[in-house]
Amino acid sequence: MECREHNGLRLSRIGVGTYSLSGVYGSKDLEEYGRMIKRACELGVNFFDTADAYGEAEEVLGRLLQPLRGKVIISTKVGVKHQTKANLSYEYIKTACESSLRNLRTEYIDIYNVHFDDSATPVEETIGALEELVKAGKIRKYGLGHLPAAKVEEYINKGNVYSVLMELSAVARKAGRELLPLVKRNNLAGIAFSVTGRGLLTGKITKNSRFAAGDLRRIDPQFQKEKFTFSLEVQQKLAEIGKRRGMSSVQVAIAWVLAQDGIVTALTGPSTVAHLEENIGGCRQSLSPAELAEIDRFLEEKEEWLAAAEKRTVRQILSGALPADNHQAFVDLVYCLETALINRYLPEAEIMPVFHRLFGLRTKLDQIQKGELRELQKTIGAMLQMD
Ligand SMILES: NC(=O)c1ccc[n+]([C@@H]2O[C@H](COP(=O)([O-])OP(=O)(O)OC[C@H]3O[C@@H](n4cnc5c(N)ncnc54)[C@H](OP(=O)(O)O)[C@@H]3O)[C@@H](O)[C@H]2O)c1
Known part of the structure; x- marks a missing residue:
C-alpha cells in the first residue's frame, strides 16, 4: 500500500474507520471485524480512525491494535460522546482525552480531532487544551471534523491544525469544494471519509434495499427520494467506467477520491475482509485524466x-x-x-x-x-x- 508523508506522519493512502462499530450500519460480527483489522495491517494499512462517540469502537480498536501500536497511526475524536450538542471546553477535552487514551490502551493519540462544532466555546479555549495535550505528549497532532469552512479557517489562523476530515465521494462533493482549497492553501492533510458513500457506490445497495431498525441509512437523506436516485445513477456510471478497466464501481469511487488534490488519505469503513480487500483494490490503479x-x-x-x-x-x-x-x-x-x-x-x-x-x-x-x-x-x- 502506498503511503504519503505529511508534516511528520506517514499515512497509508487508504485508512480504515470504525464508525460501523457504533451500529449505524447494522450489527457487525466482531470476530470477522478482528480478522478485517488484521488483514488491513497485512495489506499495509497503517491509519485507523475512531471516535469516543462510536460506541465501544475505541476499546475494540485499542485491543486489536495494541500489539502493533508503534507501527500504526490512530486518530480519534472528541466533543459529542453522550450529548448531541458538542462540548469542546478546556475541561471536557482534558477529561475526554484521558478516557480515550485508556480505551485505546495507548500513551498517545496520533491525531486528535474536534468532532463537531461547539459554538458556545471560544476556539482559543479549545486550541489551548489541544496545545497543552501536544506539549504533554498525549497527542501528536490535532485535526478538525464536521466544521463549516469559516470555523476551519478560524482554527487554522489561531492554532497548529494538522488535518481536516471531510465527507468526500462522487455522491458528496460539497464539503470537498469548500474545504479542499483551505486544506491546500494551508498545507494541511485532507482526510476523506465515507468514500464508498456508506456503501452506496459498491453496487450492493439497490432501490429495493431495506435497512434494519437503528441503521442510520433509514433516515440518511442520501438514501431518500431524488438523492437516492442520483446516487444509484452515479454508481452505475462508475461501474461502467470500472468495467473498461477491470475495476469494481467502489474501486473507481475510491480511486476518484484519491485523485482529488489535497487528499492524503481516504477512510473507508468495511467490517468484513472481503469488503476491505475490494476497497484496497481502489488504490492499486489510478484513473486517467480523461476518465x-x-x-x-x-x-x-x-x-x-x-x-x-x-x-x-x-x-x-x-x-x-x-x-x-x-x-x-x-x-x-x-x-x-x-x-x-x-x-x-x-x-x-x-x-x-x-x-x-x-x-x-x-x-x-x-x-x-x-x-x-x-x-x-x-x-x-x-x-x-x-x-
Ligand atoms: N460517516 C461519518 O459521519 C464520519 C465522520 C467522520 C469520520 N468518519 C470516519 O470515516 C470512516 C469511513 O466512513 P464510513 O464508515 O461512512 O465509510 P464507508 O465505507 O463509506 O461506509 C461504510 C459502509 O459501507 C459498506 N461498505 C464499505 N465497503 C464495502 C464494499 N466493498 N462492499 C459492500 N459494502 C461496503 C460497509 O459495509 P460492511 O460493514 O458490510 O463492510 C458499511 O456499511 C468511518 O468509519 C469513521 O471512522 C466518518
Missing part, C-alpha cells in the same frame, strides 16, 4: 438536476400535509434540514438549533403527537422561506 474528466462532467450534469429536484421536494414537504407515520414525517423533516445545510440555503448556525430540536424527538416518535412535528414543520418552513 476523471468524464466522471466530473457526469456529476456536474446530475448535480444540477439534483439541486432543482431537491428544492421542489423541500418545498412540497414544508407546504403539504406531513405523512401520517411519525417516523416518515421525521425522515422528511431531516431531509429538509440536511438539504438546507448541504446546499447552504442558510448559514449552519441558524439551522443547527432546529436540527437539535428535531433530533431530540428521534427516540420518542411513537409517543409524540403529530402537532409537535407540525410545529417544527412550520418553524423550518418559516426559516427556509422556500416560496
